[in-house]
Amino acid sequence: MYLADEAWPDLERYFDEESLAIVPLGSTEQHGPHLPEGTDHIIAEGFARAAAERTGFLCTPTINIGVSPHHRQFHGTMWVEPPVFRDYVESFTRNLAYHGIDRVIFVNAHGGNVQHLREVGRRLRDDGTIYAIEWMWNESIPDLVDEAFAQNGPHGGPKETALIQHLRPELVHDDRLEAARDGGLTSFDEATMRQHGARTFYDAIDNTDNGVLGDQTDATAETGRRLFEAASDQLVDLSEWLAARPFAELMPKDHV
Template sequence: MYLADEAWPELEEYFAEESLALVPLGSTEQHGPHLPESTDHTIAEAFAREAAERTGFLCTPTVNVGVSPHHRQFPGTMWVDPPEFRDYVESFTRNLAYHGIDRVVFVNAHGGNVQHLREVGRRVRDDGTAYAVEWMWDESIPELVDEVFEQNGPHGGPKETAMMQYLDGEHVHDDRLEAARDGGVASVADADTVKHGSRTFYDAIDNTDNGVLGDQTDATAEKGERLFEAASDQLVQLCEWLDDQRFEDLLPKDRV
């Protein structure tokens, strides 16, 4: 069920019977010269809608702009500052709780959002409002990602490229894959910006001239579909597990 497509009587029925919602979150930021800036939010929404379709749980509209100031040097990147992002996400999470939702899965596809979603989850859990947990698709199937790609890369690499070839191939520039690889670096380690245990970089451009980390030349839509199906299975299982828990068991333990 997609919240924005429903009228309030149908949503009233859902809230009377169910207490779980999926919230997709991503970013609007550079993903190299070959991928659209919609990459992260397109992927997040696809997973959330797929899991909602399979389970019947509620999917909310997508948060399309995230914490992305580290990509700001590349044209078109949009971002919000971390405090405003946390406050916004916390506010609408409490709004969902007002309607009867007490467990939320943040279906997240942008690494820059992770620590802030975790902080929001702690806030609403600590005061007993809801249990909110962050989920990222590639972290749910790490062995498969490593199996499928020679160099999977953390940003604009083959895993995101394959996923977008599958979900929205029209906006992938397949003719730029080799140039994207050659103008970027394989990994942060290859960028040589970790010095004596310190990460000396703050922005993506400190590591890679074109914003790419990884070798995307072995990405295909077929590989993207395989990853999508496997990670969707993991998200469905997470939702079903979370739905089975007693809410009291999800709250903080008593002080020792």
């Protein structure tokens, strides 16, 4: 069920009978010369809607702009400051609690949002309002992602390219995949951009001239389909697991 498509009287039964909502979040930021700036929120909404259709749980509208100042040097990147993002998401989620939701899955497809969603989840759980957790698709199927690509990348790489080839192929510039690879960073490890144990970079452009990492030519729509289906299964299982938990079990334990 997609909340924005429903008339308010038709939502009453859901709020009376169910307690879980799925909230997609992403970003609007550069994803190299080959992918749309909406890559992250397209992916998040794809997973959230697919899980909602399969389970019957409620999917909210997507939060399209996240914490992305580290991509600001590239044209069109949009962002909000971390405190603004946290307060907005917290307010948005408390709104769901007002209607009777007491557990939320943040279906997140942008790494810059992670720590802030975790902080919001803690705030809401600590005051007993709601249990909210953050989920990222690639973290639910790490072995499959690693097996799929010789040179994976955390941003604009083959895994995101493959998913957009599957979800929105008309938005992928397939003729730029080699340029994306050759102008980005394909060889990197834990020591990249570190000095004597310190992480020395703040912005994506400090690492990669065109904003992306990995070998984008490894991506195919078929691989994207396999990744999407496998991660969707994980999100469905998580939704059903969370819905089945007694609310008291999800709240903080008493002091010892």
